[in-house]
Amino acid sequence: MSRRREVSGRAFTAGPTLLFCPADRPERYAKAAERADAVILDLEDAVAEPDKPAARDHLRAHLDTLAGPGGADLRARTVVRISPAGTEDFHADVALLAGSPVELVMLAKTESAQDVAAAAEALPGVGLIPLCETAAGATRAEQIASHPQVVAVMWGAEDLIASLGGSSSRRADGRYRDVARQARAQVLLAAATHGAAGIDAIYADIDDVTGLAEEAADAVASGWAAKACIHPSQVPLIRQAYAPTxxxxxxxxxxxxxxxxxxxxxxxxxxxxxxxxxxxxxxxxxxxxxxxxxxxxxxxxxxxx
Structure with missing residues (x-):
């Protein structure tokens, strides 16, 4: 069986359910962490631009509470999603996280090995999770996954389709379009090639429990280590898929x-x-x-x- 990559003695074990939580909603932090195996505190798309400074303040205060032995479990189950490399928000985000007790950082819209290197330089020793969600990110997934600080790789369908000039990642029956399926496979293969875990994309239709159950079952059978979700109601369905009958x-x-x-x-x-x-x-x-x-x-x- 393949051995997961480790950074600072840690392998990616924060799965199989990762629940997104906007970083500007600190009252939801604890609830999200309780309901899922890991929480992704999101400084990127989930937060409107004018609200980002306040979100960073909330996140800084939260991370301070995770320092020390008492916060070890929650630290291992907390991922912070930061803005794309090269942007002003990226520099503000890594400035916030530098020196903090954060252990896992997700880099939004990763498009190159250079993007990963920039995050690694700013956050040495932190486990990085590049998010390949554009055409450039999907086609360079193997290069992106090769950095030694990368412990997992995630893909995203909606930004991918937007980067292609499209308007829908799925067909009328709920199945991914061919280009999205190809990107999904490329990211999983790239992650496995370099000993990193693969994190499957979110399922946007919260009310479609059948579609989520089928997609989660496919993720398990294909080898994805975890699946991200956007609503607490999706957590039990994903856990059920990962637990064998x-x-x-x-x-x-x-x-x-x-x-x-x-x-x-x-x-x-x-x-x-x-x-x-x-x-x-x-x-x-x-x-x-x-x-x-x-x-x-x-x-x-x-x-x-």
Whole structure:
């Protein structure tokens, strides 16, 4: 199984649900952190330009409370999204975060390795999460993911389509258009190539629980380490997708129990099993253990049909 990249001894473990929260709404910080596995405190698109100075003040006060041993858990589950490299807001954002206890920073609209290097220089030792959400970012995802300070890479569909001059990332049936699907795959492959975690994009239609459940299930099966969300109601659906069903977990454990009895490929319940399928089973067990550790609810739930 692939080993996740570490920065300052830390690997990206803040998943599988990452909930966005506007940085100018400090009254929501704690609620967002309680409801999801990690919170993304957003200084970029979620905050209107006139409100950004106040948002930075709120965030500075919050980060001060995370310093010291008592804030370790929440620090590991807090991501700050900053403005794109080269902008005035970027310089103001990194000036705020320099010397703070923040451990994970998401760089909006990352378009090049130089953008990542600028963030790394300003925030040494911080785990970086480039957000590839433009045409340039998607096509350069492999270069972007290669920086040693990058612990995860996320993609975004709506800004990507806007950068192409389009008007919709999805077809009428809710499926991504081909160009968005290609960008999604490129970012995941780039992240995995360099040992970084992949974070899947948000699902914008909050009321479409069926569409979210299907997309989250695809994210799990494809290898995304986490999926971002924009509303607390989306968290349980994503967690359910990442927690294997009872049948999946039983099958995986039974398969792995047979491995010591065979020297190579073997037949299991009518199917031929070799090393890749063993790795798949190991991932199912790992997801079950992670879900069990993160929740007091039963891990092996039946998925909604």
């Amino acid at each position: 009872a049948e999946e977990l039983e099958h995986a454990r039974a398969l792995l129990a047979q491995v010591p009895h065979h020297g190579g490929a073997f037949r299991f319940r009518g199917a031929m099993v070799d090393l890749p399928l063993i790795r798949h089973a190991e991932q199912v067990v790992c997801r079950a253990e992670a879900a069990s550790a993160a929740s007091t609810e039963p891990v092996t739930r039946q998925r909604a049909r």
